[in-house]
Amino acid sequence: MVGVHAEGEVGRVITGGVIAPRAASMFERQQILIRDQDWLREMLLSDPRGSVNAAVNLVTPPIAPEADIGMIVIESDYYPPMSGSNLMCTVTAVLETGMIPMSAPITRLCVDTPAGLVHVEAECSDGKCRRVSFRNVPAFVMHRDREIEVPGLGAITVDVSYGGMIYVIVSAEQLGFTLARDEARSLVEMGERIKLAAAEQLPAVHPENPGINTINQTLFAGPLVERDGIKTSKNAVVVSPGRIDRSPCGTGSSARMALMHARGELMPGEPFVHQSILDTEFTCAIESTTTVGGLDSVLTRVGGRAWLTGVSHYGTDPEDPFPHGYRLNDTWLAC
Numbered sequence: 001m002v003g004v005h006a007e008g009e010v011g012r013v014i015t016g017g018v019i020a021p022r023a024a025s026m027f028e029r030q031q032i033l034i035r036d037q038d039w040l041r042e043m044l045l046s047d048p049r050g051s052v053n054a055a056v057n058l059v060t061p062p063i064a065p066e067a068d069i070g071m072i073v074i075e076s077d078y079y080p081p082m083s084g085s086n087l088m089c090t091v092t093a094v095l096e097t098g099m100i101p102m103s104a105p106i107t108r109l110c111v112d113t114p115a116g117l118v119h120v121e122a123e124c125s126d127g128k129c130r131r132v133s134f135r136n137v138p139a140f141v142m143h144r145d146r147e148i149e150v151p152g153l154g155a156i157t158v159d160v161s162y163g164g165m166i167y168v169i170v171s172a173e174q175l176g177f178t179l180a181r182d183e184a185r186s187l188v189e190m191g192e193r194i195k196l197a198a199a200e201q202l203p204a205v206h207p208e209n210p211g212i213n214t215i216n217q218t219l220f221a222g223p224l225v226e227r228d229g230i231k232t233s234k235n236a237v238v239v240s241p242g243r244i245d246r247s248p249c250g251t252g253s254s255a256r257m258a259l260m261h262a263r264g265e266l267m268p269g270e271p272f273v274h275q276s277i278l279d280t281e282f283t284c285a286i287e288s289t290t291t292v293g294g295l296d297s298v299l300t301r302v303g304g305r306a307w308l309t310g311v312s313h314y315g316t317d318p319e320d321p322f323p324h325g326y327r328l329n330d331t332w333l334a335c
Helices: 026-036 039-045 084-096 181-201 250-262
Strands: 002-006 009-014 054-060 069-074 106-113 116-125 128-135 139-150 154-162 166-171 215-221 225-227 230-239 271-275 281-292 295-304 306-311
Touching: 002 084, 009 084, 026 054, 026 069, 039 054, 039 069, 054 084, 069 084, 084 106, 084 116, 084 128, 084 250, 084 295, 084 306, 139 181, 139 250, 154 181, 154 250, 166 181, 166 250, 181 215, 181 230, 215 250, 230 250, 250 271, 250 281, 250 295
Parallel strands: 009 054, 069 106, 166 215, 230 271
Antiparallel strands: 002 009, 002 306, 054 069, 106 116, 116 128, 128 295, 139 154, 139 295, 154 166, 215 230, 225 230, 271 281, 281 295
């Protein structure tokens, strides 16, 4: 397994040792993995081998004939259909380890994901992948300006948007947050409550794939400002069971751009910079508009950087009392 982080977010990449199940699509492959091989998530992400702040990515042969690789993202509690930071980690790993030939100055790849095909441009030089940008699957708004009841908060107004996974989006200012680093624990606690309430009160089903049907994460959106003529905003995404995405969040950026477009705040071709709680940045834009299942949608591009951090081998000793790992609520807050 290759260690990687994208603008701060840890996305380890499984490059061997796991046989991908046979399937007719990457979504079906993901569902079989959840049903039959979920021990992989437990072993690699729970203590003592894993960490609450990591995700892992399984590289597989593609199923779609036009794709170069397949990718399944595995988070602590969920297998999201797509993840932008994890895509950046995966592409950087397969290029820098030589799994896929690198071409300078641009290597173009098509990645087969459970959410659909994602087209990638990787900027490469001197044997390194310097930057990854991708044209994401269509993003669209599922609920706008809806009021939900959240335990301990009362009524708040939220939006729900899809960008490769489903987000409930809430104004950080509305809830008194500035998205500073020292607010991370409070954002996590509140974000999990908001997500659970929104998932119960606002049904959200992908119009073309009913298997994608749950709100995965809460996105706290900071104010939209203009810096050097470019629209810019900070955000913080809460990843279950309770941590902050260290990156600006790729699919969250797409989901937010869909909402901004619906509000008239971002037009196709207009640049947008999305910042993380660590002040790292993804460069973003809406490339074009389309429809999905009758819903107005946008095709977005998101770009950022990733770096390799190490190479590891994982397994279990037959005498190990914790072959599937364990979790304690000192770090795994929701346990």
